[in-house]
Amino acid sequence: HQSNNMTETFKTEPETKEIAVVKTQATKALTAAQELEIKSPEQMTLATILLSKMKTVAKMIKERKETITRPLMEALNSSRDLFKPIEANLADAERVVKGKMLDYQQVIDAENEKKRLALAKKVETGYMKPETAVAKMEKIEDAPTTVQGSVGAITFRNVKKVRLAELGTLGGADLEYLAKTGLIEWSSSARMEALKGMKVPGAEVYEEKVVASRST
Structure with missing residues (x-):
C-alpha cells in the first residue's frame, strides 16, 4: 500500500x-x-x-x-x-562457475603441453620419427574455446591487462620519464598507453583468459 x-x-x-x-x-x-x-x-x-x-x-x-x-x-x-545481497550471491555464483571452467581449461592445456613435450623429447632422442610425432601432435585435442549448451553459450578469450609495479621499485630515470609523459600517477591513462604498445616503465602487459557467457 x-x-x-x-x-x-x-x-x-x-x-x-x-x-x-x-x-x-x-x-x-x-x-x-x-x-x-x-x-x-x-x-x-x-x-x-x-x-x-x-x-x-x-x-x-x-x-x-x-x-x-x-x-x-x-x-x-x-x-x-x-x-544487494541477492545480486551479490548471484555474482559470486557466476564467478565460481567461471573459475571452475577456467581451471578445467588450464588442466587440459597443461596435459596437452606435457604430451607435446614428451613427443618432442622422443624425436630428440631418436626414439620417434619427426613425421610420426607431428601426426600424433595433430591428434591432440585442444580445450574448446566455445561451448554451446541447450540454453546459453560461453566463449573463452584472452584479454590483455596491465600489471603496474610499485613506484618505489623504479629507478630515477624511469620516474623522470613517467613525470615527463604525465603518467606518474599510475592513472588509467598509463594502463591505456601500455595496452596501445607504448613503453611504460614498470608496466607489464599480460594476457588473461576469461569466460564470456551469453543466454540464448
Missing part, C-alpha cells in the same frame, strides 16, 4: 494549490528578470529585492519537492538494500 500511496502522491502533487503557487511565482520571477533594466542605483536596489524574493521562492520549491522526493529516495534505497 505504501508504494501505491507514493505513486498516487507523485501523480497528484503537481496539481495541488501549493505547487501552482510556486509555479506562478517562478514564472513571475522570470518575467520580472527579463523586463528588468538596471541603469540607476534605485533599479539596482529593486534588482536586489527581486533576487531576495527569488531565493525565498527557491527555498519553498526545494522544501515542497523534498516532501515528494524524500520518500521516493527512501523507497529506492530500501529496494537496493533488499536486492
